[in-house]
Amino acid sequence: MNKDQHVEFLLRLGDNSLVLGHRLSEWCGHAPVLEEDIAMTNVALDLIGQARMLYSHAGEIEGKGRDEDAIAYLRDVLDWRNCLLVEQPNGDFADTMARQFLFDVWNFEVFSALTKSSDEQLAAIAAKALKEISYHRRHSGDWVIRLGDGTEESRAKMIAALDRVWGFTDELFQMDDVDKAALAAGIGVDLEALRPAWESHVGAVLAEAGLEKPSVTWSVKGGRTKGHHSEHLGFLLAELQFMQRAYPNSNW
Amino acid sequence: MNKDQHVEFLLRLGDNSLVLGHRLSEWCGHAPVLEEDIAMTNVALDLIGQARMLYSHAGEIEGKGRDEDAIAYLRDVLDWRNCLLVEQPNGDFADTMARQFLFDVWNFEVFSALTKSSDEQLAAIAAKALKEISYHRRHSGDWVIRLGDGTEESRAKMIAALDRVWGFTDELFQMDDVDKAALAAGIGVDLEALRPAWESHVGAVLAEAGLEKPSVTWSVKGGRTKGHHSEHLGFLLAELQFMQRAYPNSNW
């Protein structure tokens, strides 16, 4: 695995965290209940913290002097490597929780595996993150259950929400050259191999929620491996990056 | 009237046009009927065209080498001088038309007066713009009538929409030092004196729509004269300016 691939592998992880953290932070002050303002902000904080560690580590390996902010604020859309799932708009609370849950379950498996990465720094980051992600997974899973097993209305909304995001999950298990190189080097994860664990956990929660696995047949990919995103990411970046773009070379 | 005031006076006009044109352009492809996609895009185009002429003229008078794009793309929020009314979010179609109508009627009076400006370039711009604004005013007025005199639902929405924007209209008639200097120099307009004509036209259309003048008592000001905007403008600018901020010193 060459250095570029190593950096790219880390950016994929970091971009997932930052973009999803950003989406959650958009809820700030608008949650359905005060306790969720706290809980969602907490998850957003964890994710942004993970992105910072991953970016700093990537910047060090790259060795070109980019720090966490240069990586977060000075790349345009085609250079982002998050999966399509996390950049999808918040929608309603069911949409947000469906997106979060499907990601959290995957992320938990990924970071579990990464605790054994031969990249020791990455393994340390993963060990720290895993405790947080374990909470995230429980939190979003609880909401899938509450909404699925709540009222008629909440159940209908949760079903619709799962249908809307399900087609973005295949991308999570796709292995390209970078992933294979990372795996071969003992740095990365066999994403394909995570699918059974993901399906089993997701299935168990859906069962508890009284929900079926969505039967949608569409599936899209390309954000994480090629930077082929949906049109939503560009608007997210315009907001995220405004200050650093408008006031370059400033310390904050 | 000094040069700074002259430039400021022109920017106030241009910023109104650009910001409202931007808001209308957000409807692009989302109008309630195809004919309105065409009509609203048309109004947006007129307004953006007016902003370009006003900015270019302001840039020439200023004499510091700023062109229309430098003025539009490289000022942050406190340097914008549009009135609060035009930066308000689109809301639903009734909100958009209420905002547009109250502005169009004012804008028509302003540009009518400006056709006699001693700034000949401005007078020429006003003469061209006036034909366009005359169409805008008819278009938005027709919709106020249609919605007010349409269904129960549309009437309720139009009443709510007028209530939501009415408190932004006092600002349109406020005269500060810049306005007074522009008036004294024969360049500007006596905004206070426009109120009766505005009220009369607005009143006639509301009457035809079967609507009352809103009875809201709040009133806010400060966008046009001090750059004290609402929180909406910053997000609008993040989108508007993204490309010029992210790729400085490029030709497009």
Add this chain to the structure above:
Amino acid sequence: PAKRTAFDEKVAAEGKIEPRDWMPEKYRKTLVRQISQHAHSEYVGMLPEGNWVTRAPSLRRKAILLSKIQDEAGHSLYLYSAAETLGVSRDAMLEALHDGRAKYSSIFNYPTLTWADVAAIGWLVDGAAIVNQVSLQRCSYGPYSRAMVRICKEESFHQRQGYEAMMALAQGTPEQKKMAQEALNRWWWPSLMMFGPSDKDSPNSEQSMAWRIKRDSNDDLRQRFVDMTIPQADYLGLTVPDPELKLNAETGHYDFGEIDWDEFWQVVNGNGICNRERLQNRRDAWDKGAWVREAAMAHADKKAARKLAAAAE
């Protein structure tokens, strides 16, 4: 039968079939499908470009883009009108779009990720559309043929503007040039796919050609587009993402690589990045606009009733 013969003779003689003329039911149906699909494409096609209106990099480009989108709305309107002459209402056509029965050009299921994509759409997508539409100017159905004449004029204007926008990028900073190349990389093959399946896989084409609804085969039109576009790409200094592309000295045409028809069908069948969003956007605009359309009708009725009442007094 006599009517049938008259129809066939008129078509054969390059005459135009008009709305009141007798026509075979299948001719009518084929046209309705094709014209409404074309109308939907213009309508849906506003969205990927509309995505950049608020972020256009200069006021001049913003005005050009808005004006282009306005033209597309206009094209959509002519085309719906042309289809309406065949006895189907715009609302019925929109209903078919909204519930997924009717199609629109699959190219619009690709996202516009950078400003260069907007330029590339103008250059390539409008370029491909023109090749197709120039051919359709000779379509046997009068209203469609005339709509094409009108639309082609505007489209070639758009195509020139798109090319010029691409030129500004190709001659710009390294970032701009990179953005232009990446756009070409993403839009090249989908543009070739716009002409539809290869002739050998295009079973409906034969009847359409006989009826002169369609005047040139998919592969012929595609070749025409390639021949026209490669020199433009060369002039821009951009590389077309096809290693097999080269001028064939014998035929005088460019040979090009195999199209990935699997990708084509993937996107047609729902797996493009934007399929769901495009349709949802159109449905949302329609649903959220329902009360506005109802209000306009209610007002028009009231107004008419008042006029009538006044006249009766």
Add this chain to the structure above:
Amino acid sequence: PAKRTAFDEKVAAEGKIEPRDWMPEKYRKTLVRQISQHAHSEYVGMLPEGNWVTRAPSLRRKAILLSKIQDEAGHSLYLYSAAETLGVSRDAMLEALHDGRAKYSSIFNYPTLTWADVAAIGWLVDGAAIVNQVSLQRCSYGPYSRAMVRICKEESFHQRQGYEAMMALAQGTPEQKKMAQEALNRWWWPSLMMFGPSDKDSPNSEQSMAWRIKRDSNDDLRQRFVDMTIPQADYLGLTVPDPELKLNAETGHYDFGEIDWDEFWQVVNGNGICNRERLQNRRDAWDKGAWVREAAMAHADKKAARKLAAAAE
């Protein structure tokens, strides 16, 4: 009367009144009004800062800001709980907020227009809040007093972070310094207004002071804030927008100009830029969240019923 005497004596002896203790009805009402207003202020106060979360200029600042807002949500929660000890439910308090009967601190009706406004809120608004809250730590009502102790610790942390963010701007580029100065210009006077009307125009204060709900007068607290803040502004190299401001050598306090109480009342009474939006935001979050809260309750009920049924088997 015996209870009344016991209450008065306890208050006079700096004892804490607890929820189960007897208290005059007006004491209870005053506290409910004050504590719920304080809770609403924390809740609504999330919005002007939340406005910059997605645009924070560095990841570190973004994390600090999010964490601060999370703390505010927490404060709001303690305060609602403190008020609930007086027999009023959180839902009832929110209803009063949503229909405009209950107030929140009027400072949050000003918009955050630049990043420097976020820094200024941390420095000035949290600074003013702390002065007030430190005083309220000695409030006679136990739960409120204890909430203040806990909140004050976090608030002073926020205030230091705000000051530090302001410092980064004041020591930054000319644009940053300008942004900082403009924020101070806009937030200075509203911060002074946070302490409420002058003592002479504050008729309710006397009873609150007697009951030790309030421990210091508005003007005393305001003076304390000014004395604390001016040296900080000097250190930042920023100019407080008050030409009459100067240290009074005799008193050792800063004298300052007349507050524009007309502006104060204008904003309190609905003419701030954000009054409508803040309330609408809170109402929208509440209304759009109704189905989520209902679902959570329905699920909890079903779960409890299932547990009961299982136990009965």
